Amino acid sequence: MTKIEYAKGLEGVIAAESEICQIDGANGKLYYRGYSIEDLAQHSSFEETTYLLLNEKLPSKQELADFSIRMRQSRDVSPTIQNMIRDFPRTGSPMELLQSIISYLSSSVEHQIRHSDTCNCRRTLHQIAQMTTVIATYQRFREGKGYVESRPDLSQGANFLYQLRGEEPPDEEGRILDTCLVLHAEHGFNASTFTARVVASTFSTCYCSISAAVGSLAGFLHGGANERVMDMVDEIGSRRNVSPWLDKALSERRKVMGMGHRVYKAKDPRAIVTQGMLEDLARRRGELELFELLKEIETGFRARMEAKGKPIYPNVDFFSGAVYTMLGIPRDLFTPIFAAARSAGWLAHILEQRKDNRLFRPKALFVGPEPRPYVPMEKR
Numbered sequence: 001m002t003k004i005e006y007a008k009g010l011e012g013v014i015a016a017e018s019e020i021c022q023i024d025g026a027n028g029k030l031y032y033r034g035y036s037i038e039d040l041a042q043h044s045s046f047e048e049t050t051y052l053l054l055n056e057k058l059p060s061k062q063e064l065a066d067f068s069i070r071m072r073q074s075r076d077v078s079p080t081i082q083n084m085i086r087d088f089p090r091t092g093s094p095m096e097l098l099q100s101i102i103s104y105l106s107s108s109v110e111h112q113i114r115h116s117d118t119c120n121c122r123r124t125l126h127q128i129a130q131m132t133t134v135i136a137t138y139q140r141f142r143e144g145k146g147y148v149e150s151r152p153d154l155s156q157g158a159n160f161l162y163q164l165r166g167e168e169p170p171d172e173e174g175r176i177l178d179t180c181l182v183l184h185a186e187h188g189f190n191a192s193t194f195t196a197r198v199v200a201s202t203f204s205t206c207y208c209s210i211s212a213a214v215g216s217l218a219g220f221l222h223g224g225a226n227e228r229v230m231d232m233v234d235e236i237g238s239r240r241n242v243s244p245w246l247d248k249a250l251s252e253r254r255k256v257m258g259m260g261h262r263v264y265k266a267k268d269p270r271a272i273v274t275q276g277m278l279e280d281l282a283r284r285r286g287e288l289e290l291f292e293l294l295k296e297i298e299t300g301f302r303a304r305m306e307a308k309g310k311p312i313y314p315n316v317d318f319f320s321g322a323v324y325t326m327l328g329i330p331r332d333l334f335t336p337i338f339a340a341a342r343s344a345g346w347l348a349h350i351l352e353q354r355k356d357n358r359l360f361r362p363k364a365l366f367v368g369p370e371p372r373p374y375v376p377m378e379k380r
């Protein structure tokens with residue numbers, strides 16, 4: 001019998017075959033179904049990218065039009081869900097809200113559809129289309145504002161800003177948000193995607209898989225680094241504090257948020273796109289302070305790490321929090337937006353898992369006590 005090596009955290013273990021996402025960490029390249037993230041960011045939309053992830057090919061003009069109509073028709077949430085959002089305890093996090101709502105959506109789908117192995121998630125697209133609506137509505141309700149119905153003439157990103165603000169965003173802002181969704185739509189076998197696939201491997205519903213994946217993304221080791229980048233920016237305050245702050249942080253062996261990546265050993269290609277969008281937005285508005293502060297942190301950090309022979313580059317989170325901040329989005333919505341984008345990738349993986357399923361059932365290396373006799377209470 002071949003000896004199976006124990007790999008803590010399954011590091012380096014190949015747990016399934018997948019055709020969805022290719023990451024070339026050494027060269028800083030990312031492809032969804034063979035298409036580079038740079039091309040998708042420049043030419044595609046979140047709806048088209050979702051179609052690509054779910055249907056394994058780019059759509060024709062008609063296919064995209066039909067798909068977009070279906071997605072846009074699925075965006076609005078029912079009064080019941082609006083009430084759930086309104087009544088959700090303000091002590092809860094928006095990620096917990098998303099998880100609860102996705103589970104609730106599952107219960108509104110007919111039983112036989114939910115449990116057929118063809119499932120209807122490719123058809124209804126509710127989980128993908130409605131997540132941004134839930135997030136925008138949560139924000140509006142906590143500001144004491146009303147529900148804004150979605151606009152079928154807007155892209156997913158522009159519509160999110162519209163439902164959040166109650167007014168149509170400038171074209172370039174809608175485009176930036178839509179591109180952020182494209183950039184976050186898929187990233188291989190990370191913890192949340194693996195979670196979605198494990199749940200899918202039991203032939204549970206896609207709603208159950210996605211709500212589990214949202215739970216996995218809620219942890220700060222996975223989602224949330226862009227929030228922490230903005231906390232770091234607040235702590236540093238201004239460009240002249242960057243150098244002493246970095247010296248102190250590194251001497252205390254603190255991690256500089258938004259820097260470094262398990263897989264990328266070059267600049268994360270998504271960070272390059274996000275940096276460009278941030279710079280554009282900042283220049284157009286004549287508000288360069290935040291962009292320049294981040295560039296100063298990047299330059300100072302990289303120089304210090306290179307001097308130690310450890311080249312470390314920005315990851316996607318380094319600039320994305322600043323983009324969201326400039327678009328007026330509160331910090332605790334950054335990870336929910338990530339979830340809304342990644343729901344497309346999660347669903348693609350769920351469908352792929354179902355196509356050639358094998359129930360995930362790894363083993364643990366038992367390091368507990370050997371069999372021993374039960375000790376009666378009076379003898380303990």
Ligand SMILES: CC(C)(COP(=O)(O)OP(=O)(O)OC[C@H]1O[C@@H](n2cnc3c(N)ncnc32)[C@H](O)[C@@H]1OP(=O)(O)O)[C@@H](O)C(=O)NCCC(=O)NCCS
Pocket residue numbers: 225254255256257258259260261262310312315316317
């Ligand atoms: C993502 C992360 C966990 C990867 O860590 P990793 O796999 O250990 O990275 P590497 O092996 O390339 O690290 C090489 C060295 O650089 C250090 N390093 C890596 N990222 C660093 C960072 N952001 N700040 C300070 N030092 C860092 C490591 O501690 C390691 O030092 P050592 O040789 O003294 O142990 C790490 O970079 C990190 O915590 N980054 C900040 C959090 C973040 O932005 N997360 C979002 C990821 S998408």
